[in-house]
Amino acid sequence: MxxxxxxxxxxxxxxxxxxxxxxxxxxxxxxxxxxxxxxxxxxxxxxxxxxxxxxxxxxxxxxxxRVTEVSLDSAGYSGSLSSAPWNNLPYLQTLDVSNNFFSGWIPASLANLTRLTRLGLSRNTFSGEIPASIGSLSSLEELYLDNNNIQGSIPTSFNGLVSLRRLEIQSNKISGELPELGSLKNLYFLDASNNAISGYLPSTFPPSLVQISMRNNMIQGTIPQSLKYLNFLQVLDLSHNKLTDSVPYFLFNHPSLQQLTLSFNSFTSVQSPSDLGTQSELIAVDLSNNELQGWLPPFLPLMPKLSALSLEYNKFSGMIPAQYALKTVMSGSGGIAPFARLLLGGNYLFGPIPGPLLLLKPDSATVSLADNCLIRCPMRFFFCQGAYQKSLVECKRFSPVIP
Structure with a gap:
C-alpha cells in the first residue's frame, strides 16, 4: 500500500x-x-x-x-538561515529570502558567497548583530536587511563594500553611530530610518548619494558641511532626531536637492542663502515641529520650484509676508511653481490675513493658518479651520509686541 x-x-x-x-x-x-x-x-x-x-x-x-540565483521572496519559510543549502553554492550572485519567517542570527558564512551582488533578508525576524564578515563582499551591489530585529552597531567593515549601490537597514534596533562610509563611491541610496542610531552624523558621505533617509533615530549635533558637496543628492530626510542649531544655508541653494525633511528636531533658526534660493531645485521643504524663531524666512517664496512648504508648530512670529500669499495664489506661469501646500499653523504669527489669501478657494491649495495670533481669522475661511487662534494672553506672554 x-x-x-x-x-x-x-x-x-x-x-x-x-x-x-x-x-x-x-x-x-x-x-x-x-x-x-x-x-x-x-x-x-x-x-x-x-x-x-x-x-x-x-x-x-x-x-x-553553478546556481547563480535563489529567490524565495514570500515563500513562507521559517527556521535558521545557517543550515540552508545555498552555503554550498559558490557561484551564487543573488540570494533573496525576503518576506519569510527566518529567525536567529545572520550567519557569518554568507561571506563565503564571494560573487554575491544582491542579498535580500528583508522582513524576517533576524536578531543579533550584523556580522562584520559581510563587509568582505566586495562585489555586493544591493544589501537589504530592513524590517528585522537586528541589534548592535553597523560594522566599520562596511567600508569594504566598495561596489555597494543600495543599502537598506531601516526598521531594526540598530544603535551606535553611523560609521564613515566615504569609501563607498557607488552608493546612491541609504535608508537607516527607524532605528536607535545615535551620536553625530558622519563628517563625510559617499559623493554618489541620491537619497539619505535617517528619520526616527537619536542623532544629535548639526548638519555637516559635507552635504554641500553631494552633487547628486535629491532627497534628505533627517526628521524625528535631535539635531540642533541652524538649518544651514547650503541646503537652500544645493545644486540637486529636491526634497528636504527636517521636522521634529530642535533647530532654532534658518540661515539665508546668498542667492536667496533663486537657483534652488527644492520642491518640498518640511521644517515643522522645531524651535524655529523670528520672522518667516523671506527667501522661501522666492524659490522657483518650491510648491510644498511646512513651517507648522514652531515659534515664528511677525506678520505673514505678502510674498507667501502671492506665491500661493499665482497661476504658475513663467516657470514659477505656486504653493500647492503651505502650512503655517501652530506659530505666533499676528496681524491681518494677507489680502490675496482671502480670495483663495478650498480646492486650489492646501493652506493652514490655524493656531496662531492672527486677527479676524474666522472658521468660515478654510485655512483658519483645524484650531482656534491662540488667546491674546498667550500671544502677549510669548511676545509683548503682539498687538
Whole structure:
C-alpha cells in the first residue's frame, strides 16, 4: 500500500527556482538535478519511479553548484538561515529570502558567497548583530536587511563594500553611530530610518548619494558641511532626531536637492542663502515641529520650484509676508511653481490675513493658518479651520509686541 504525502508548495517553488537558475548546458545528463520533475507532486507516492521527495542529492554535483540565483521572496519559510543549502553554492550572485519567517542570527558564512551582488533578508525576524564578515563582499551591489530585529552597531567593515549601490537597514534596533562610509563611491541610496542610531552624523558621505533617509533615530549635533558637496543628492530626510542649531544655508541653494525633511528636531533658526534660493531645485521643504524663531524666512517664496512648504508648530512670529500669499495664489506661469501646500499653523504669527489669501478657494491649495495670533481669522475661511487662534494672553506672554 503506497504512502501518500504532499509537498509544501513553498518548497516546490524554491526547488523550481533553484533548477531554473542553473545553466542548462552545465547539467550532466542523468544526474540528480536533471531528473527533477515538477509535473507531479515530488512527494506524491513513496514507491513511484518519480518519487524524489527531499531530493537526496549532493548539492555540489555538476550543475547545481553553478546556481547563480535563489529567490524565495514570500515563500513562507521559517527556521535558521545557517543550515540552508545555498552555503554550498559558490557561484551564487543573488540570494533573496525576503518576506519569510527566518529567525536567529545572520550567519557569518554568507561571506563565503564571494560573487554575491544582491542579498535580500528583508522582513524576517533576524536578531543579533550584523556580522562584520559581510563587509568582505566586495562585489555586493544591493544589501537589504530592513524590517528585522537586528541589534548592535553597523560594522566599520562596511567600508569594504566598495561596489555597494543600495543599502537598506531601516526598521531594526540598530544603535551606535553611523560609521564613515566615504569609501563607498557607488552608493546612491541609504535608508537607516527607524532605528536607535545615535551620536553625530558622519563628517563625510559617499559623493554618489541620491537619497539619505535617517528619520526616527537619536542623532544629535548639526548638519555637516559635507552635504554641500553631494552633487547628486535629491532627497534628505533627517526628521524625528535631535539635531540642533541652524538649518544651514547650503541646503537652500544645493545644486540637486529636491526634497528636504527636517521636522521634529530642535533647530532654532534658518540661515539665508546668498542667492536667496533663486537657483534652488527644492520642491518640498518640511521644517515643522522645531524651535524655529523670528520672522518667516523671506527667501522661501522666492524659490522657483518650491510648491510644498511646512513651517507648522514652531515659534515664528511677525506678520505673514505678502510674498507667501502671492506665491500661493499665482497661476504658475513663467516657470514659477505656486504653493500647492503651505502650512503655517501652530506659530505666533499676528496681524491681518494677507489680502490675496482671502480670495483663495478650498480646492486650489492646501493652506493652514490655524493656531496662531492672527486677527479676524474666522472658521468660515478654510485655512483658519483645524484650531482656534491662540488667546491674546498667550500671544502677549510669548511676545509683548503682539498687538
Amino acid at each position: 503506497g504512502a501518500e504525502s504532499k509537498t509544501y508548495w513553498g518548497d516546490i517553488e524554491a526547488l523550481k527556482q533553484l533548477k531554473n537558475g542553473v545553466e542548462p548546458s552545465s547539467v550532466t545528463p542523468g544526474s540528480c538535478l536533471s531528473s527533477w520533475d515538477f509535473t507531479v507532486d515530488p512527494c506524491d507516492s513513496l514507491f513511484s519511479e518519480r518519487f524524489s521527495c527531499g531530493f537526496r542529492c549532493d548539492l555540489t554535483v555538476s550543475g547545481l553548484s
